[in-house]
Amino acid sequence: MNEDMMTEAERASIEADGAEIAAGERGKGVFHIHTLGCQMNVHDSERIAGVLEANGYVPATQEQIDSHDFDVIVLNTCAVRENAAERMYGTIGLFNRIKMQRPNLQIAVGGCMAQLDRETIAKRKPWVAAVFGTKNIEDLPRLLEQNRITDKPQVRVSDKLEEFPSDLPAARASRVSSWVAISVGCNNTCTFCIVPTTRGKEKDRRPGDVLAEIRRCVANGAKEVTLLGQNVNSYGYGIGDRYAFSKLLRACGDIEGLERVRFTSPHPAAFTDDVIAAMAETPNVMHQLHFPLQSGSDRILRAMRRSYRSAKFLDILGRIRAAMPDAQISTDIIVGFPGETEEDFQATLDVVRKARFSTAFMFIYSPRPGTPAASMPQIPRDVVQERFDRLVALQEEITQENMESFVGRDVEVMITGKLGKKDNDTHRVTGRERTGVLVHIGVPEGQPVPEIGDFVTVTVTHAGRHNLLADPDSAAGQTYSVRH
Ligand code: SF4
16 A cells, blocks of 8 residues: 555545644654655654654644754655655655755655665765664664764664564554554565565564554544554464464454454455454454455466465455455556466456455556566556556446445444535535545534544445545435434
8 A cells, every 4th residue: 555545535634633633842853754655654654753752852733844844854765666766865855955944954764765775875865864774763863863963874774673663652643543563574475576675574563562552542542443564364373373363353342442443454365264254243343355466367476476366366255245245345456567468467357347346556567676576578568558547447437336336325434534614614524434435524504513533424425436425415314423
């Protein structure tokens, strides 16, 4: 997943929610974090903020961000996207323009690209104050301090995980929804993926530590947690318990006050019946699943080193749907992987037709330096683009049909943001229903305006491409009730 997959409304909701965190005085310095990439990076940025705050730094207010009135800017980088290095150096260059106006500004670079490009960042951009790896978040305050003394870039990038990032203090962006990492790294070797290089082998966090963190989140007001890992359902293999993930889901069901549990991402090869049963039988585990297909061709799956085949993928999907007919299942698909023929691509279209994913994050294959697939013969761009367009058209049709199936149904939405008033003075709020679909709600006249973290049961009146609407203007007999 990446930040592009976050809708504007969702971004707005996070900002609206996060804005409630008081910024306080200037302290040791005001900091701002710019996050690229996946939810794991968002999770890590919360830890970076937590570590800085624990060391006397203060988060920038929106006004300070807009006027570049901060003393430290942290870039949390991603290595998964195309041209990740160019993107990182381009962003550091933009930060340097701010530094020209504010010479004391310290620029720190962390995340997956810092892990990969550790040797070159400080050489290419000597005005960078600190470079820190994915396993060195807790070192950042010390690196900033040393840079202030020496005026030289400070680099700390370890390959060994000494402290699980989740065990560090966190300054969470959202009061009501929390990311909780259960593992970092990945033991798979998909030939297109750089994650095993940047994050290393999978390391599982102890279930007791995970549950203790979830309880702390709930005590601090969280109503929803998303369990995070590169491959959540191999969780526990490293600690000798192959049922650990389903047990963890069931244990979440016993946490009072925890209304919703989600997780991302599972790997289809290891998605076992005990996990399906735990999802289906634990009331606060949502029936939402991101289930990455990548390709429908067995030949390409082999070349990608994905250990399932299309028949197995569809079989697991069938079992999930039998246990949870309401499940919303999204996926990732790569088009134009090296060697992909029209026949392979047709196999992907075939699986997409059968799987009926609620949404799909579709990517044109682009080589990631350092991965095995980068050195395989590439397919001409125009061929891939044409296939990609066909896939997008098919999936959009399926997505639209899926969205329309919600119209007229009552859904329970957890409010994560306020969208302001419309021209007609209707209050508008936004949030996700139980299976993860974004719903914008127009509050009917005379009805209470819900707060962030409230649950609203409402009738869906319209289906958009990316969100549903519950609009009082056109909903005679519309359900509307608020639960705190
Ligand atoms: S399962 Fe494959 S794609 Fe996912 S993180 Fe591991 S290596 Fe990358």
